[in-house]
Amino acid sequence: MKSFKSALIAAAVASVAAGAVTSAQAETELVVVSWGGAYSASQQGAYHDPYMAANSDVRIVNDDSSNAAVAKLRAMNEAGNVTWDLVDVVAADAIRLCDEGLAEIIDHDKVLAPAPDGTPASEDFGDLIVSECFIPQIVYSTTFGYRTDMVSSTPTSVCDVFDLEKFPGKRALEKNPINNMEWALLCDGVAPDQVYEVLGTPAGVEKALAKLGTIKDSVVWWTKGAQTPQLLADGEVVMGSTYNGRLFSVIEEEKQPIAMLWDWQVFDLDGWIVPTGTKNKEAVMEYLRFATDTQRLADQAKFISYGPARKSSAPLVGKHATLGIEMAPHMPTDPANSKTTLLYNYEFWADNRDDIDERFQSWLLQ
Amino acid sequence: MQNSAADAIVTADGKPLKVSLAKALRRQRMFALALVAPLFIFVAISFIIPIADMLFRSVENGIVEEILPQTVKALESWDETSGELPDEAVYAAMVADLKVARKERTNTKVGQRLNYERSGMSSLFRGAGRKASRIKEPPYKEQLIKTDKDWGKVVTWQVIKQFSPNLTPGYYLAAVDAMQTPEGDIRFEDSEKAIHTKLFIRTMIMSVVITLMTLLLGFPIAYLIATQPAKIGNLLIILVLLPFWTSLLVRTTSWIALLQQQGVINDILVFVGIISEDGRLAMIHNATGSVIAMTHILLPFMVLPLYSVMKTVPPTYMRAATSLGAHPWPAFWKVYFPNTVPGIGAGAILVFILAIGYYITPELVGGTSGTFISNRIAFHIQNSLNWGLAAALGAVLLAIVLVFYLLYDKIVGIDNMKLG
Numbered sequence: 118m119k120s121f122k123s124a125l126i127a128a129a130v131a132s133v134a135a136g137a138v139t140s141a142q143a144e145t146e147l148v149v150v151s152w153g154g155a156y157s158a159s160q161q162g163a164y165h166d167p168y169m170a171a172n173s174d175v176r177i178v179n180d181d182s183s184n185a186a187v188a189k190l191r192a193m194n195e196a197g198n199v200t201w202d203l204v205d206v207v208a209a210d211a212i213r214l215c216d217e218g219l220a221e222i223i224d225h226d227k228v229l230a231p232a233p234d235g236t237p238a239s240e241d242f243g244d245l246i247v248s249e250c251f252i253p254q255i256v257y258s259t260t261f262g263y264r265t266d267m268v269s270s271t272p273t274s275v276c277d278v279f280d281l282e283k284f285p286g287k288r289a290l291e292k293n294p295i296n297n298m299e300w301a302l303l304c305d306g307v308a309p310d311q312v313y314e315v316l317g318t319p320a321g322v323e324k325a326l327a328k329l330g331t332i333k334d335s336v337v338w339w340t341k342g343a344q345t346p347q348l349l350a351d352g353e354v355v356m357g358s359t360y361n362g363r364l365f366s367v368i369e370e371e372k373q374p375i376a377m378l379w380d381w382q383v384f385d386l387d388g389w390i391v392p393t394g395t396k397n398k399e400a401v402m403e404y405l406r407f408a409t410d411t412q413r414l415a416d417q418a419k420f421i422s423y424g425p426a427r428k429s430s431a432p433l434v435g436k437h438a439t440l441g442i443e444m445a446p447h448m449p450t451d452p453a454n455s456k457t458t459l460l461y462n463y464e465f466w467a468d469n470r471d472d473i474d475e476r477f478q479s480w481l482l483q
Numbered sequence: 484m485q486n487s488a489a490d491a492i493v494t495a496d497g498k499p500l501k502v503s504l505a506k507a508l509r510r511q512r513m514f515a516l517a518l519v520a521p522l523f524i525f526v527a528i529s530f531i532i533p534i535a536d537m538l539f540r541s542v543e544n545g546i547v548e549e550i551l552p553q554t555v556k557a558l559e560s561w562d563e564t565s566g567e568l569p570d571e572a573v574y575a576a577m578v579a580d581l582k583v584a585r586k587e588r589t590n591t592k593v594g595q596r597l598n599y600e601r602s603g604m605s606s607l608f609r610g611a612g613r614k615a616s617r618i619k620e621p622p623y624k625e626q627l628i629k630t631d632k633d634w635g636k637v638v639t640w641q642v643i644k645q646f647s648p649n650l651t652p653g654y655y656l657a658a659v660d661a662m663q664t665p666e667g668d669i670r671f672e673d674s675e676k677a678i679h680t681k682l683f684i685r686t687m688i689m690s691v692v693i694t695l696m697t698l699l700l701g702f703p704i705a706y707l708i709a710t711q712p713a714k715i716g717n718l719l720i721i722l723v724l725l726p727f728w729t730s731l732l733v734r735t736t737s738w739i740a741l742l743q744q745q746g747v748i749n750d751i752l753v754f755v756g757i758i759s760e761d762g763r764l765a766m767i768h769n770a771t772g773s774v775i776a777m778t779h780i781l782l783p784f785m786v787l788p789l790y791s792v793m794k795t796v797p798p799t800y801m802r803a804a805t806s807l808g809a810h811p812w813p814a815f816w817k818v819y820f821p822n823t824v825p826g827i828g829a830g831a832i833l834v835f836i837l838a839i840g841y842y843i844t845p846e847l848v849g850g851t852s853g854t855f856i857s858n859r860i861a862f863h864i865q866n867s868l869n870w871g872l873a874a875a876l877g878a879v880l881l882a883i884v885l886v887f888y889l890l891y892d893k894i895v896g897i898d899n900m901k902l903g
Binding site: 188340341467471 | 606675678745865
């Protein structure tokens with residue numbers, strides 16, 4: 118009995134001591150919010166693990182809440198208790214968070230590392246810094262995939278999505294006006310440089326909806342990026358739009374009979390914001406400097422087919438970490454894939470999203 | 484006098500009985516209150532306060548006056564129906580407000596708020612923060628209009644003036660597809676563009692359908708469980724509860740695998756030859772999908788109250804009815820069924836109220852014809868950040884539930900409801 122008691126005490130002492138040691142080692146815990154799944158895994162491999170290996174006093178904790186980040190950050194801010202240190206969001210959300218004062222303004226040249234040849238960060242990222250709070254990380258695109266075994270000929274144009282005669286069957290489109298409206302207008306004969314001018318008028322919105330109306334009965338509307346790959350793999354749809362990285366994994370990793378249709382892919386950006394009121398600002402800035410340098414951004418492309426946001430990272434993109442295939446031809450930014458592209462128009466959608474979305478949703482109900 | 488004092492009954496320690504009785508009762512009451520206090524605080528924090536906050540948000544609109552105080556004041560004297568632009572003083576106030584707002588990074592915030600009312604306000608205010616700081620001296624009107632021609636539009640100022648009071652009916656109007664014109668008239672959206680009323684009506688109809696479906700399926704199951712010997716009955720109860728313990732998302736996605744056009748059910752029907760390869764049924768990504776998946780998910784909420792009420796109906800009632808000469812059907816309908824009404828009421832209310840608030844299942848399997856108003860509320864909370872409109876939609880939904888509740892009370896009587 119006595120030995121049992123002393124063993125218990127010894128264990129308790131040991132655990133307290135261990136706790137003291139770990140807390141001494143892991144002084145800062147950074148809560149990094151991201152999208153989860155393959156995307157968080159790519160960040161773990163390219164950024165978090167190397168950083169924690171080099172800095173034993175930092176522990177990085179993942180939180181997969183990016184899809185509700187804007188609402189949650191606003192709620193945290195109202196409650197006066199921001200528990201996140203770094204948040205991965207798409208550019209449109211970064212602009213909104215910046216507008217609301219929920220994200221810190223970043224001095225890009227001061228916070229971020231210059232390119233290896235000395236080019237300052239603001240130049241290396243260039244136009245991709247779409248908001249003064251936003252640190253771009255990757256370029257991704259929303260584009261189409263199609264079932265190679267369910268089409269009689271190869272679709273080459275985004276307008277083939279609207280061609281039910283040549284390509285009968287269902288299509289998956291996002292339940293959201295963004296991108297769909299642009300594609301509809303492009304295929305309705307509107308010149309690419311006039312798309313937003315037309316879409317800015319009520320008549321233009323109706324025109325786009327009329328074009329979408331020609332295929333409305335054959336559309337499965339998705340809300341989560343994982344739905345289209347699943348629908349394609351099940352043969353539920355012949356073609357569908359989604360994020361290019363999702364298609365890469367269903368084509369190359371799952372080996373499904375699916376191919377990419379890059380025509381008029383819409384580029385968008387994803388990156389970091391530092392929430393206003395984070396308790397570890399210094400540690401976060403230090404981490405950011407490491408995680409967004411030229412090599413780290415190029416490393417991320419080993420795990421997922423999204424293009425690095427720095428110009429200086431592009432030549433460093435190598436092979437996939439496990440599949441061993443060259444990643445460059447799978448990048449949305451590869452010249453062969455990006456002959457015709459649109460860039461998400463942040464200002465237009467910030468202004469018009471509420472109105473057009475309401476019209477789009479009521480059109481869906483008709 | 485003396486008499487009554489002598490008559491007063493006193494306790495052993497000499498105090499009047501009345502006083503010490505009141506004291507004891509008070510102590511008891513305090514004790515009871517202390518026991519209830521945790522629950523009361525919990526309900527207040529997790530239920531009453533959030534609902535009050537939601538109701539407040541649906542009319543709250545302090546932001547415009549907070550960020551543009553001088554402009555709001557200057558606009559008071561402007562007649563918005565005159566069709567003419569406000570005078571120089573208003574523009575001067577706006578430039579002054581914008582300079583402060585830019586310093587505090589609030590110009591974009593007010594732009595976002597006003598953009599809910601009129602597209603383009605977001606970029607107007609974002610640009611104006613920078614541009615207004617360059618305007619140093621009068622004439623402000625001319626210079627501000629030069630930075631963006633929207634400042635020279637009457638409607639821009641009408642919107643600012645209309646939404647400068649601290650409280651606004653705007654969100655409620657938007658929640659019923661209406662808006663207020665600058666002249667003060669209320670104008671309803673064309674019926675084909677109206678979205679919220681359509682969704683409210685659909686939510687009600689589909690919730691009623693789902694409730695009826697669960698009743699139709701749940702009644703025989705509950706009857707079976709209640710009339711079987713305990714051994715079989717318990718097994719059946721576990722079978723009812725089993726899906727209850729499975730993740731909601733798993734159950735929803737399983738229905739996708741079963742119901743989709745290349746799914747299990749269609750495959751079987753084609754294999755058996757009931758439908759042709761081209762005639763595969765569309766049972767998911769539409770209203771049918773929502774009804775099927777939600778009926779399955781909500782079924783236990785109907786079965787359990789029904790079962791617990793049926794358990795209390797003595798089997799002798801039916802036997803007595805038949806031995807008195809009733810056929811099985813009238814015996815069931817006239818004797819057994821009326822005894823189960825409290826259970827039906829409890830189950831129906833539970834299922835109906837859960838159904839109208841559902842959003843993840845309709846989101847995944849509802850397509851366009853099977854989505855609910857809650858999907859729209861979720862959109863405004865998570866995506867558009869228009870929490871005021873989301874709160875107004877929630878408040879309208881709450882009001883509808885209360886109306887249904889009162890109707891139920893009037894027709895069936897809430898005292899007749901029984902959970903067991």
